[in-house]
Amino acid sequence: METLAELLPRAGGVFVQMEDEIASISAVIGASWTGAKAMTATSGPGFSLMMEALGYAVFTETPCVIVDVQRAGPCTGQATRVGGGDVMQCKWGMHGDVEIVALSPWSVQEMYDLSVRAFNIAERLRLPVFLMADEAVGHLHETAEFHERIAVEQRDRRKGLPPFGHPDPGGVPPMPCFGDGENLLVTGSTHDDRGYRKVEEPQVHARLVERLRQKVLLRRDELVDVERHMLDDAETVIVAYGFTARGALAAARELRGRGRKVGLLRLRTLWPFADKEVAALDGRARRVFVPEMNHGQVAGEVRKHFRGDVVGYGQTDGEVIPVATIVREVERIS
Amino acid sequence: MTRSFEQYLRPGVKATAFCPGCGHGILLHGILRAVDELGLDREKLLFVSGIGCAAWIPSPHILADTLHTLHGRAVAYATGAKLANPALTVIVVSGDGDLVSIGGNHLVHAARRGVDLTVICANNEIYGMTGGQAGPTTPVGAISATTPRGNPYPTFDLVKLVLGAGAAYVARYPVTQPRPMTDAIKKAIRTPGFAFVDVASPCPTQFGRRNRFEDVGALYDRTHDLVMPREEAAMRPPSELAGRLVVGEWTPEDLRLGAGIAHDGPGPGGPPC
Ligand SMILES: Cc1ncc(C[n+]2csc(CCOP(=O)(O)OP(=O)(O)O)c2C)c(N)n1
Numbered sequence: 008m009e010t011l012a013e014l015l016p017r018a019g020g021v022f023v024q025m026e027d028e029i030a031s032i033s034a035v036i037g038a039s040w041t042g043a044k045a046m047t048a049t050s051g052p053g054f055s056l057m058m059e060a061l062g063y064a065v066f067t068e069t070p071c072v073i074v075d076v077q078r079a080g081p082c083t084g085q086a087t088r089v090g091g092g093d094v095m096q097c098k099w100g101m102h103g104d105v106e107i108v109a110l111s112p113w114s115v116q117e118m119y120d121l122s123v124r125a126f127n128i129a130e131r132l133r134l135p136v137f138l139m140a141d142e143a144v145g146h147l148h149e150t151a152e153f154h155e156r157i158a159v160e161q162r163d164r165r166k167g168l169p170p171f172g173h174p175d176p177g178g179v180p181p182m183p184c185f186g187d188g189e190n191l192l193v194t195g196s197t198h199d200d201r202g203y204r205k206v207e208e209p210q211v212h213a214r215l216v217e218r219l220r221q222k223v224l225l226r227r228d229e230l231v232d233v234e235r236h237m238l239d240d241a242e243t244v245i246v247a248y249g250f251t252a253r254g255a256l257a258a259a260r261e262l263r264g265r266g267r268k269v270g271l272l273r274l275r276t277l278w279p280f281a282d283k284e285v286a287a288l289d290g291r292a293r294r295v296f297v298p299e300m301n302h303g304q305v306a307g308e309v310r311k312h313f314r315g316d317v318v319g320y321g322q323t324d325g326e327v328i329p330v331a332t333i334v335r336e337v338e339r340i341s
Numbered sequence: 342m343t344r345s346f347e348q349y350l351r352p353g354v355k356a357t358a359f360c361p362g363c364g365h366g367i368l369l370h371g372i373l374r375a376v377d378e379l380g381l382d383r384e385k386l387l388f389v390s391g392i393g394c395a396a397w398i399p400s401p402h403i404l405a406d407t408l409h410t411l412h413g414r415a416v417a418y419a420t421g422a423k424l425a426n427p428a429l430t431v432i433v434v435s436g437d438g439d440l441v442s443i444g445g446n447h448l449v450h451a452a453r454r455g456v457d458l459t460v461i462c463a464n465n466e467i468y469g470m471t472g473g474q475a476g477p478t479t480p481v482g483a484i485s486a487t488t489p490r491g492n493p494y495p496t497f498d499l500v501k502l503v504l505g506a507g508a509a510y511v512a513r514y515p516v517t518q519p520r521p522m523t524d525a526i527k528k529a530i531r532t533p534g535f536a537f538v539d540v541a542s543p544c545p546t547q548f549g550r551r552n553r554f555e556d557v558g559a560l561y562d563r564t565h566d567l568v569m570p571r572e573e574a575a576m577r578p579p580s581e582l583a584g585r586l587v588v589g590e591w592t593p594e595d596l597r598l599g600a601g602i603a604h605d606g607p608g609p610g611g612p613p614c
């Protein structure tokens with residue numbers, strides 16, 4: 008955010024430090040409705056404070072990007088140490104049933120590339136997109152390549168159509184903005200396709216919730232993004248994400264050197280979950296190992312889709328998981 | 342409502358959801374009159390509200406861009422919209438519970454920043470929508486759903502609070518004085534920077550009934566009787582101002598002189614009976 012405070016005004020943007028994280032996400036949503044690409048970044052307690060407004064962004068179909076640099080919780084926890092405990096929170100932390108998109112970078116390069124992707128998905132699908140980094144990635148210093156040209160998704164601001172309804176399951180309505188002369192009616196209460204509150208009609212609520220879910224679920228093939236390393240003959244597959252995946256890749260290489268058939272499935276999206284990609288490991292892989300900086304938030308998802316053995320390894324001590332630990336644990340279960 | 346104002350109402354909205362005798366409808370009329378008399382460009386007009394009966398004043402009634410947000414957060418949403426598109430005239434209309442209780446932090450910080458917003462507080466001294474619980478504007482001694490033996494706590498004086506936080510213009514009028522109320526709203530909208538209007542708007546259903554105002558008229562009489570112009574209040578000792586509704590307009594100049602904020606009593610409402 009400190010870098011944005013420096014750079015955004017120079018690029019014709021606006022930076023404002025609000026009084027708290029609730030205000031920050033609220034201002035982001037207000038700004039987005041004027042047509043601006045809007046984002047905020049936070050960590051730990053600030054992320055918890057944002058939950059109510061994130062549900063608002065989902066329900067009003069407001070594009071925005073939230074960077075969560077995960078730290079060691081719960082509560083104030085170890086404020087400057089690494090954690091990975093917000094994987095479920097970004098999906099289930101809001102009350103109600105929602106689908107969102109969450110990306111997981113493992114490098115400085117991906118902080119950059121996935122930020123661009125996050126904005127493009129947010130604009131295309133009209134929803135909040137989460138860049139679920141962690142403290143280790145957040146404090147990395149390494150080279151990265153900034154591109155001369157990037158593909159930028161322009162918001163569909165067509166006027167005259169219902170801004171909150173679409174005939175197709177999972178359809179994304181156009182989003183004209185404040186000042187476009189559309190007399191927009193935006194509300195976080197259940198609404199019909201023009202925005203009128205309809206808080207007592209079961210059908211209206213059910214249809215809206217379902218379309219919002221299907222916006223993500225029907226596009227899972229274009230959204231889910233994984234990286235496969237040494238999977239072809241792997242008997243043990245490590246499923247990892249974020250900074251932990253760097254250690255997992257190093258461990259897999261070391262184990263290969265020791266003659267063990269180990270591969271890595273790296274999740275670059277956390278949500279929607281890579282269910283098919285995990286299920287596809289069936290048949291070849293005998294077991295899956297999931298190291299993560301929480302107690303099994305992704306391991307539990309993997310278990311739902313992989314029929315063989317799934318062994319989780321959770322470490323929540325404010326430190327990254329060492330390569331040697333992953334090597335040791337994989338050898339132990341293989 | 343005057344028929345010529347129908348052009349400002351969203352088609353399809355047949356009636357307000359307000360109870361008979363609710364002050365919020367009078368305030369809606371005052372806001373529309375202000376918008377009309379100022380000749381504002383409706384394409385550039387954005388109303389933002391939180392959650393509560395008062396938050397329904399603009400949404401869905403007013404035919405302009407309306408953003409009905411979360412409980413307490415209207416001012417923060419409005420700040421983002423105004424900063425991202427300064428061409429918009431942004432008016433926040435919400436309740437006392439919304440703006441001052443859960444949303445109090447956003448209110449004082451927006452006033453401090455001097456964001457060019459107009460904030461209108463429909464102040465019925467109670468959480469109307471949820472069944473009449475007490476808030477920071479509930480008068481000392483008043484009966485509410487959460488103060489069955491009378492509210493023991495003093496109230497915020499919103500004029501002092503918001504002016505002290507840095508607002509460029511602050512006014513207070515009740516809906517029983519529609520003309521000065523409307524003029525204050527117009528001035529607030531024209532003020533560059535942060536402007537705030539505290540509008541006393543009686544709630545017969547939740548406040549009136551519990552505090553034994555037999556009918557709507559009696560509650561409006563109370564509001565009317567509590568009014569004291571700030572000029573008159575300036576000449577009275579603090580003991581005579583407790584519970585009075587000191588009305589008028591204030592600017593930061595009043596803070597410098599140290600004399601403008603007239604009363605030191607327990608807020609504008611005071612014991613109701
Ligand atoms: C975070 C949160 N807490 C509580 C509520 C329930 N709630 C809805 S309206 C309201 C009070 C509204 O009071 P006020 O702003 O004074 O408006 P009024 O109804 O009196 O006009 C409350 C507490 C909510 N919607 N959200």
Ligand code: SF4
Nearest residue numbers: 359360363394469544
């Ligand atoms: S409960 Fe009170 S504030 Fe709400 S509509 Fe009824 S009278 Fe008005």
Ligand SMILES: [Mg+2]
Nearest residue numbers: 436437467469
């Ligand atoms: Mg109220």
